[in-house]
Amino acid sequence: xxxxxxxxxxxxxxxxxxxxxxxxxxxxxxxxxxxxxxxxxxxxxxxxxxxxxxxxxxxxxxxxxxxxxxxxxxxxxxxxxxxxxxxxxxxxxxxxxxxxxxxxxxxxxxxxxxxxxxxxxxxxxxxxxxxxxxxxxxxxxxxxxxxxxxxxxxxxxxxxxxxxxxxxxxxxxxxxxxxxxxxxxxxxxxxxxxxxxxxxxxxxxxxxxxxxxxxxxxxxxxxxxxxxxxxxxxxxxxxxxxxxxxxxxxxxxxxxxxxxxxxxxxxxxxxxxxxxxxxxxxxxxxxxxxxxxxxxxxxxxxxxxxxxxxxxxxxxxxxxxxxxxxxxxxxxxxxxxxxxxxxxxxxxxxxxxxxxxxxxxxxxxxxxxxxxxxxxxxxxxxxxxxxxxxxxxxxxxxxxxxxxxxxxxxxxxxxxxxxxxxxxxxxxxxxxxxxxxxxxxxxxxxxxxxxxxxxxxxxxxxxxxxxxxxxxxxxxxxxxxxxxxxxxxxxx
Amino acid sequence: xxxxxxxxxxxxxxxxxxxxxxxxxxxxxxxxxxxxxxxxxxxxxxxxxxxxxxxxxxxxxxxxxxxxxxxxxxxxxxxxxxxxxxxxxxxxxxxxxxxxxxxxxxxxxxxxxxxxxxxxxxxxxxxxxxxxxxxxxxxxxxxxxxxxxxxxxxxxxxxxxxxxxxxxxxxxxxxxxxxxxxxxxxxxxxxxxxxxxxxxxxxxxxxxxxxxxxxxxxxxxxxxxxxxxxxxxxxxxxxxxxxxxxxxxxxxxxxxxxxxxxxxxxxxxxxxxxxxxxxxxxxxxxxxxxxxxxxxxxxxxxxxxxxxxxxxxxxxxxxxxxxxxxxxxxxxxxxxxxxxxxxxxxxxxxxxxxxxxxxxxxxxxxxxxxxxxxxxxxxxxxxxxxxxxxxxxxxxxxxxxxxxxxxxxxxxxxxxxxxxxxxxxxxxxxxxxxxxxxxx
Numbered sequence: 021x022x023x024x025x026x027x028x029x030x031x032x033x034x035x036x037x038x039x040x041x042x043x044x045x046x047x048x049x050x051x052x053x054x055x056x057x058x059x060x061x062x063x064x065x066x067x068x069x070x071x072x073x074x075x076x077x078x079x080x081x082x083x084x085x086x087x088x089x090x091x092x093x094x095x096x097x098x099x100x101x102x103x104x105x106x107x108x109x110x111x112x113x114x115x116x117x118x119x120x121x122x123x124x125x126x127x128x129x130x131x132x133x134x135x136x137x138x139x140x141x142x143x144x145x146x147x148x149x150x151x152x153x154x155x156x157x158x159x160x161x162x163x164x165x166x167x168x169x170x171x172x173x174x175x176x177x178x179x180x181x182x183x184x185x186x187x188x189x190x191x192x193x194x195x196x197x198x199x200x201x202x203x204x205x206x207x208x209x210x211x212x213x214x215x216x217x218x219x220x221x222x223x224x225x226x227x228x229x230x231x232x233x234x235x236x237x238x239x240x241x242x243x244x245x246x247x248x249x250x251x252x253x254x255x256x257x258x259x260x261x262x263x264x265x266x267x268x269x270x271x272x273x274x275x276x277x278x279x280x281x282x283x284x285x286x287x288x289x290x291x292x293x294x295x296x297x298x299x300x301x302x303x304x305x306x307x308x309x310x311x312x313x314x315x316x317x318x319x320x321x322x323x324x325x326x327x328x329x330x331x332x333x334x335x336x337x338x339x340x341x342x343x344x345x346x347x348x349x350x351x352x353x354x355x356x357x358x359x360x361x362x363x364x365x366x367x368x369x370x371x372x373x374x375x376x377x378x379x380x381x382x383x384x385x386x387x388x389x390x391x392x393x394x395x396x397x398x399x400x401x402x403x404x405x406x407x408x409x410x411x412x413x414x415x416x417x418x419x420x421x422x423x424x425x426x427x428x429x430x431x432x433x434x435x436x437x438x439x440x441x442x443x444x445x446x447x448x449x450x451x452x453x454x455x456x457x458x459x460x461x462x463x464x465x466x467x468x469x470x471x472x473x474x475x476x477x478x479x480x481x482x483x484x485x486x487x488x489x490x491x492x493x494x495x496x497x498x499x500x501x502x503x504x505x506x507x508x509x510x511x512x
Numbered sequence: 513x514x515x516x517x518x519x520x521x522x523x524x525x526x527x528x529x530x531x532x533x534x535x536x537x538x539x540x541x542x543x544x545x546x547x548x549x550x551x552x553x554x555x556x557x558x559x560x561x562x563x564x565x566x567x568x569x570x571x572x573x574x575x576x577x578x579x580x581x582x583x584x585x586x587x588x589x590x591x592x593x594x595x596x597x598x599x600x601x602x603x604x605x606x607x608x609x610x611x612x613x614x615x616x617x618x619x620x621x622x623x624x625x626x627x628x629x630x631x632x633x634x635x636x637x638x639x640x641x642x643x644x645x646x647x648x649x650x651x652x653x654x655x656x657x658x659x660x661x662x663x664x665x666x667x668x669x670x671x672x673x674x675x676x677x678x679x680x681x682x683x684x685x686x687x688x689x690x691x692x693x694x695x696x697x698x699x700x701x702x703x704x705x706x707x708x709x710x711x712x713x714x715x716x717x718x719x720x721x722x723x724x725x726x727x728x729x730x731x732x733x734x735x736x737x738x739x740x741x742x743x744x745x746x747x748x749x750x751x752x753x754x755x756x757x758x759x760x761x762x763x764x765x766x767x768x769x770x771x772x773x774x775x776x777x778x779x780x781x782x783x784x785x786x787x788x789x790x791x792x793x794x795x796x797x798x799x800x801x802x803x804x805x806x807x808x809x810x811x812x813x814x815x816x817x818x819x820x821x822x823x824x825x826x827x828x829x830x831x832x833x834x835x836x837x838x839x840x841x842x843x844x845x846x847x848x849x850x851x852x853x854x855x856x857x858x859x860x861x862x863x864x865x866x867x868x869x870x871x872x873x874x875x876x877x878x879x880x881x882x883x884x885x886x887x888x889x890x891x892x893x894x895x896x897x898x899x900x901x902x903x904x905x906x907x908x909x910x911x912x913x914x915x916x917x918x919x920x921x922x923x924x925x926x927x928x929x930x931x932x933x934x935x936x937x938x939x940x941x942x943x944x945x946x947x948x949x950x951x952x
Contacts, residue, residue, distance in 0.1 A: 035808070036616075039624050039847050050848040052589040052856050052931050056863040060751065063866055065884055068723055070753045073851035074631035081593055084847055088621070092602035095617030099601035112515050113605050116559055120566050126575040129777030130583050130913050132905035138572030139776050152552050164643035164779070165833035167820070178685050202832050204825035209654075211685045214825040252541035283539060284546045299833065303515075307837030308618040309608040309640070309797065311779035327681070349681035353584065353646040353674040353766070354777025369565065372556030375514040382516050384538045389526040406530075406538055429614050434607070440821075457517035458526060484805075489613040491810035496612075499802035499814040503791065505637050506627040 036090045039077045040507050049081040075509055094490045095308075096434050102460055104390070106410045106437040106449025107200065107248055109278045109300035111383075116370065117303060117363035124362055129354040133339055140338030143331040143355060146365045147315075153368075153376070154274075154294045155287020156317030160326050162356040166275060169295030169314025170206040170242075175348040176293060176318060176325040177240045177269045178210055183325075183346060186267070190239035194268075196225050198249055198441040200275060203242045212239055219443055223251040223403030230259060234266045244273040245289065246280070248441045248449065250387065250407035260290025269293065269322075274314075277301045278453065279384060279409035282377030292319050301379075302364035313360040327351045382454035383409040390452050390461050397469035402444045410451035412444050416472065419482070421446040426493060427471045427485035433464060513556050578937035580868075580911035582888045582928025583719070584645060584672050584766050585774050588747065588857055589931055591848050594771050598841040608797075608836075612812040613804075618836065619811035622799040625843040632749040633742075633763040634756025635785040639796040640813075641839035642831065645766025646675040648782030649713060649743055650682035651795045651829055652762045655786070656711035656739045657688050658828070659793045664689045664708045668700040668729075670718030671743060673916050679713075695919070698722045698883040698890070700729065705736040711762070715743035716755070720880075720915065720926060721865075721888030723752075730759035746770045746783070746842075747861065748886050750854035761787050771845025772838050781835035781842065792818060795829030860931030861887035868929045868938050875946055880924075888928040890915065895948055897925045907944040 061069050079087070096103075103110035127139055147159040163169035174193070181190045193207035197216045204214040217233060220226040224247070241263050246252045253259065263270050272291035278301045286294045298304045299312035306312070318326065324346045332341030340355070355361075371379065384407075391401060391411050402412040413436075415424055425435035425448075437449040452461055475482040486492065518526075523535070532538060539547065557565065579587055602617060609615030609622075626638040642648035653665045667679060669692050676692070683690050688710070693703035699722050700714050712733040716724040726742065733740040742755035744765040749755075755763050768780030786794050792815065800814035820827040846854065865887040869879045872891060880890040893900055897914030900923075904911045912925035929938075 036620065038620070038627075040627065048850055048852060049593060050589075050591040050850075050853055052849070052853055052860065054856060054860060055931065055934065056860060056867060058863045058866070060859045060862050063862055063884070064723065064751070064886070068752055068884070070749075070751060073855060074628070074750070074754075076628060076631060076849070076851045076854060077847045078850045078852075079847060081848070084593060084844070085597065087847075088597040088600070088844055091617035091621055092600045093617070094614075094620070095602040095606055096611070096614040097602045098605040098607075101614075103607060105607060108607060110607055114515055116562065118599070118604075119563070123566055123570045124573070125773035125775050126587075127573055127776040128579060128581045128587070128774045128910060129585060130581045131574070131579075131910045132901050134902070135574035135905055135910060136776070138569035141572065142569050149553055155549065164647070164835075165831070167830045167832045168643060168647070171830060175681065175685060201820040201822070201824045201827070202830050205820035205823070205827040205830035208825045208827070209686075209830050211687070254541050254543070257543060257545075280542070282551065283548060284542050285549055285551075288546050288549055305604045305837070306607050306833075307835075308603055308606040308615075308840070309836035310833035311643070311781070311835045311838055312833040349684075350646075350674060350677035351681060352678060352778075353644050353672070357643075357779040358776040359779055366562065366566065369554070369557055370513045370559070370562050373551050373553040375556040376553070378514055378516055381535050382518055385518075385523065385526050385530070385535055388530040388532075388538055392529050392531075406532070406541070408538075408541070425611070426613070429611065434614065435611055455515050455517065458522040486613050490616050491613055491808055492804040492806055494612050494804050494810045494812050495802045496812050496814065499800040499812045500817075503814060504801040505623075505791075505798055505814075506630045507623070 036094065038507055039079065039087055042079050042083050042087060043077040045078055047078045047080050049079055049084045101432055101434050102456060102464060103434040104436050104450050104452045104464065106451045107275050108437065109451060109453055111303060111453035112455035113303050113305040114367060117366045120366040121359045121362045137338055140331055142365055143361060144333060144338050146361055147331055149368050150296060150315050151317055153281065154317045155285030156294055157320045158323045158326060159315055159317045160330060161315045161361055162327050162351045163314035163316055164352055164357050165310060165312040166295060166297040166314045167202040167206060168351065169316045170202055171209060172316045172327060172351050173271055173293035173295055174206050174210040176322050179325045179346060179348050180322055181239055189236060192238050194233055194238060194241040196243065196247065197443050198247050199242060199244065200273060203273060223249040224253050225259065227255055231262055234262055234268065236266060238266060238268040240269045240271050242271040242273060244276050246276050246408035249403050249412045250410040251403060252408055256289045275300060276409060279380055281380045282373060283380050292322060298360055298364040303367045304360040304363040311357050311360060313357040379454050386452040386454060386456055386461060387411060390450060390465065393461060393465035394468060397465045398472050399468065410449060412441065413448045413450060414444060414446045421448055423482035423485060424471055427482055429486040430488040431467045433467060513558055578909045578940050580927045580929060580941060581913060583913045583926060585768050585777055586928060586930055587774055587932055588769055590771060590773065594841060594845040594848050597844050603837060603840055609813055612810065616810060619799050621840050621843055623801060623811050625839050626799060628843060628846050629783050629785060632746055632754065633744065633785050634754025635763050636788055637791050638783060638785045639794055639798045641834045641836060642782030642784050642796055643835055644778065644780055644782045645764060646678040648764040648784045649675050650678050652741045652764045652784060653679055653683060653711060653713065655762065655793050655795065656741065659790055660710045660739060662708050662710035664691065665710055666691050666693055666703045666705065666712045668714035669694045669919065670700050670720065670724065671713060671715045672719045698880060699724050702728055702732050705732050705738050707736055709736060709738040711739040711741050713741040713743060717745060717748060717886040720890050721885040722883040723886060726755055726758045734759065747858050750858040761790065767839065767842045770842035772841050779835055779838050781838040793828060796831050796834055857931050861929065864929035864931065864933040865889060868927065871938060871942055875942055877945060887930060888926050890924050891927055892922065892924050893949060896923055900925055900948060903948045904944055909941055909944055911941060
C-alpha cells in the first residue's frame with residue numbers, strides 16, 4: 021500500500037470543528053454602529069419579542085477567519101483544480117468580472133430610475149447582446165438559474181397555447197432520454213405530461229420516433245443542442261420543421277451553448293425559446309451551487325408573454341417596462357441576479373464577437389483532443405465520432421465509474437460528471453472547456469491511465485479510494501436514513 | 513481580451529492528434545446554412561478600456577447618498593471580514609458538492625447555515641437556499657398544496673407585492689387558486705379558511721412594516737387543517753419571536769438583509785424551513801451530517817430522492833442551482849455578528865425608524881402609527897408617491913417606496929431606517945420633505 025498518496029496530505033488540517041463548537045460566550049467578531057438608545061421591547065410589545073436569543077456563534081474575528089479559511093482549504097474549486105464536468109462548463113472565471121460586480125453593489129432596486137441609469141443601460145445592452153448571440157427577438161434577464169429559465173420559457177409556451185385556445189389539447193412535452201433532469205421536472209411543474217424520445221445509435225434524437233410522437237397533443241419539445249452526449253443534432257432543421265407543422269414549440273436548453281457560441285444560433289435552428297446559463301457559457305462563478313442566472317430569449321410570437329419587468333428605453337432614458345400585454349407575470353423579485361448579469365456583460369464586452377467565437381472553437385478542439393487521449397489511456401467512448409464541447413466515455417469492463425471518480429480526487433482533480441446521461445452505462449461525461457491548456461488535458465488523461473494501472477496492481481486501491489482527501493468515502497445511506505440536518509447543542 | 517491558453521503549436525498538435533486538418537472540420541456536423549451567421553456585437557476590449565467603460569456606467573448611477581429604501585432589501589452594516597471571507601476563490605469558483613470528499617468546506621458551511629436559520633426561525637429543517645424570498649414563498653405554496661392535497665392558497669394583502677406576483681406566476685398553471693385576504697387597517701384581517709385551503713401565507717413585519725398577529729393567523733389556519741407559511745425578515749428574527757415557536761409550519765423569506773449587498777436586488781437568497789413532518793416534501797438541496805469509512809464526521813447532500821437529477825419528472829421542484837454563495841455570506845455574517853450583534857442591528861433599526869417617524873410627525877407629516885411597526889412605516893403626503901421619490905432624488909436622497917394602488921392607501925409611501933441611518937441623514941430627509949410638501 022505504500023504507493024498510495026499519503027493520507028490527507030494535500031489539505032491543511034484534518035478536523036475542523038463546527039463554528040458553534042468554537043463559540044465562547046462574550047466573544048465578538050464585529051460591532052455594528054450603536055447610534056441610539058431606547059426601550060425596544062416597549063416599542064414592539066413584549067408579546068412580540070423573543071424570550072431567548074438565537075444560539076448564533078460567538079467568536080473573535082481571527083477565530084472567524086481561521087474557521088472559514090480552514091473550510092476553504094477543504095474545498096476544490098476551479099481556481100485550484102481542473103473539473104472537466106460535462107454539461108456544467110466549469111471554465112475559468114475572470115477576475116475582472118469580480119471587480120466589475122463590486123462597482124454596482126450599493127444600488128437599491130427601488131431607487132428612482134434617474135439614479136440607476138448606468139445599471140439599467142448595462143441591463144439593456146445585455147438583453148440586446150444575448151438576443152443577438154442566440155438569434156432571438158427579445159430577452160428577459162429575470163430568471164435566477166437555468167432551471168428557472170426553463171420554467172419561465174415553459175410558462176410562456178403554455179400561455180401561448182392558451183391564447184390560441186389550445187391549452188386543453190396540448191398536454192405533452194417531448195424530452196429526449198438524454199436530457200437534463202431539470203427538463204422533465206420543469207415540464208411537470210408547469211402541469212405537462214412528459215414523454216421520452218430515445219437516442220439513436222449515432223447519439224442523436226431518433227428521428228422516426230420523434231416524428232411518430234408528434235401530434236396536435238404536443239405542447240413543446242425540449243432539446244439541448246449539442247445534446248448531452250456532445251453530438252450536434254444534425255437533423256435539427258428537419259426536427260424543428262416537423263415540430264412546427266404540428267404547432268408545437270421548440271425549447272432550447274442552453275446548458276451546452278459553449279459549443280456553439282459565436283458560430284451558430286438556436287434562433288436560426290428554429291427554436292422558439294432559449295435559455296442561457298450565464299454561470300456556464302458566460303463565466304459567472306458557480307459559487308458552490310449558485311447563484312447563477314438563466315436569461316431567456318424568445319421569438320417574436322412569444323414576446324407578448326415575457327415576464328415583467330423588461331428593461332426598455334424611452335426618450336433616451338432606460339426604464340423598467342411593465343407593458344407586456346399577456347405577460348406570464350413576474351418570475352422573481354426585482355431585476356434578476358444583477359451581480360451575475362454585470363459579470364456576464366463584462367465577459368461579453370471583454371471578448372467581443374471574435375473572442376466569443378474563439379471560445380466555442382477551442383472548447384470543441386479541447387474536448388476532441390481529450391477524447392483521443394482518453395482512448396489512448398484505455399477508456400471507451402459511447403458514441404465514437406467527432407464530438408462538440410463534451411463527450412461521454414466509460415471505463416473498460418470490470419471497472420466502476422464511481423471508483424475511478426473517487427480515485428481522481430487523490431490527484432487533486434475533480435471527477436467528470438458521472439452516471440449521466442442515463443442512457444450510457446457507467447457514463448463519464450467530460451467537458452474540459454476552452455480555458456484548459458493542452459498540458460492540463462495531457463496530465464488529466466495521464467492520471468486517468470495511471471488509475472487503471474494502479475488498480476490492476478492493487479485491486480483494493482480503487483474500491484477504497486479516495487485516500488488523500490479531508491474525509492474518506494462518506495456514508496450517504498446513513499445520512500438519508502437518519503437525517504441530521506442541523507447541529508444539536510449540548511444541554512446547558 | 514480572451515482567456516485562451518492555446519499557442520499555435522498547441523493547436524497544431526491537437527489537430528494532428530484528433531486527425532483533422534482545420535478547426536472548422538470539427539464543426540462539420542453543423543449544417544452550412546446555420547454556420548457562422550453575422551452577429552452584430554462589438555469587438556473585444558483590453559482590461560483597461562473595459563474598466564473605463566464600466567466606470568462610465570457606474571458614474572451614471574447615484575449611490576452613497578442617504579437611503580431610506582426598504583421593501584425587502586436594505587442597507588445594513590456589512591463588515592469587511594464577511595465580504596472577504598465569502599469571496600475566497602475556493603468558495604466562489606467551486607461547483608455543487610456532488611463529490612463530498614472534496615467539498616467539505618461548503619458542505620459544512622451549509623450545515624452551519626441550516627443550523628443558524630433553524631435557530632432564527634424556530635423550525636428544525638432548513639434547505640440549503642432558494643433563489644430569493646419570492647420564489648421560496650411560491651415553492652412553499654406548492655409544497656403546502658402537495659402535502660395537504662388541497663388546491664387553494666390564501667395570501668395576505670400585506671405580503672410583498674412582488675412575492676404576490678410570483679405566487680400568481682407559479683400557481684396559475686397548476687390550477688391552484690390564489691385568494692388575497694385584505695388588510696384591516698395596517699395589518700392582516702383573519703381570513704376565512706376552509707377545508708380546501710392548503711395554506712395561509714402572511715408576512716411579518718408586513719410589506720408596509722407593521723407587525724402581524726401571527727398566533728391568530730396560525731390558529732385560523734390550523735383549525736381547518738391548513739398549513740401556515742410565515743414570510744419573515746431574518747434581521748427582525750434577531751429580536752422577534754421565532755414563527756416556528758408560534759406554530760408556523762413553513763418559514764420563508766429573503767436573506768439579503770443578513771449580510772449581502774443590496775446589489776440592485778440580486779443575487780440575494782431565499783430561505784425555506786419546514787417542520788419535521790414536511791421534510792420529504794421540501795424542495796431544493798439539503799446537507800446532512802454523516803461519517804466516513806473511518807468514523808470521522810463529514811457532510812453530504814442528502815435526501816436527494818426529492819430532486820430533479822434523481823426523480824426527473826417526479827421531483828418536488830425543478831430547482832437545481834440555488835444561491836449557495838450568498839447564503840454562505842449570510843452564514844459568515846451571522847457568525848461575525850453573533851447573537852449580540854444581530855440583536856443590536858435589529859434594535860438599532862427599530863430605534864432609528866421610530867426616531868424618524870416621530871420627527872416626521874413633528875414637522876407635520878402624516879405618519880401611520882396606529883399599529884406597531886418594526887423599521888419601516890407609511891407616510892401620507894400631498895405629493896404623489898412617484899413624484900415624492902423623484903423630488904427626494906433631486907435633493908440627493910433615495911427615499912419613498914410608492915405603495916401600490918392595490919392597497920387602497922392613496923398617496924402613501926414607505927420609509928425605512930436601519931442602524932446605518934445617521935442623525936444627519938434624518939435631518940436631510942426632514943428638510944427635503946418639508947420643502948416638497950410646502951411647495952404644494
